[in-house]
Amino acid sequence: MKKKSNKPKSITENGEREAPFRLLLAVLLSALAAGLGYAVLSLPSPPPGLSSHVAANLETSGVSNPVTAVLLNFRGYDTLLELGVLLLALLGVWSLGVAPEHHEPPPGPVLDMLTRLLAPLLILVAGYLLWVGAHAPGGAFQAGSVLAAAGVLLLLTGWRPGAGFSGLPLRITLAAGLGVFVVVGVVLMLLGGRLLEYPPSFAGALILLIEAAATLSIGTTLAALFLGGRPEAGPRR
């Protein structure tokens, strides 16, 4: 619905008027889909890419999971910028105003019980995903989003961060991922390397450090996005 329509009945009129455009759109999209399908089917059998380079240099990356090696080591600045984007998104939401007073009804027995069971379990799973990311599918973003799911569940039951946490500690947690990433990059540059060029002997530990901070930040950021506004730093009414 591109046009603003105040009355529901005008939608059908618009629909009739837009019918040729819809047909044109369908034809164009079908042509695009056919072209994409043809392109995929006509790819050479081992598709060209950088996976052989990644496999050749995997030993120097500090981790044995190629995805984590690419995300945190070979293309570390990419992940660095992603964390920045996430933080900017939260800043945008926070600039819109204070989080609204929560008016959720008190949780029923199911939500209450489920949250009690799931919140610790989700935190455990997040820790596991963070740790296992070094050599199997997992990693900071997955772990962080599982952590955020625990946060969302807690927010749904009416839990709110206490006044002690909503101020500086919350902001430090939010910025920790990006901060640790930048500090590691700058320190490595000062030591004579290039940005985020880890020495192979420390690479595993550095990646784990960055990922741990990023997990906390991602989880907190996503949960704070669900809260939908800046939490009040002062004592709550």
Add this chain to the structure above:
Amino acid sequence: MNLLQSAFDSLLGFALLWLAWRALASPDLFRAIVLFVAFGLLMALAWVRLDAPDIALAEVAIGAGLTGALLLGALARLKPEGVTKPTHEEKEQ
């Protein structure tokens, strides 16, 4: 390729297309969000079939779980303003 596998893959592909279309075309925003979450879950299955378990994990957690929660939260805030079209029955409460 195994016949069962290709049957499953094509079923998955068509279900994804159908869910995407339904989610976009649904006039009821609540239903659209539920369809979007279902789309995310099936999309994760598709990523697993494409041997990309990392993306599947992220898709389930972020695409289906958190985005769904965020969209539902946004919808709950839209309702009092009367921005959404009136639904036939009240979905909330």
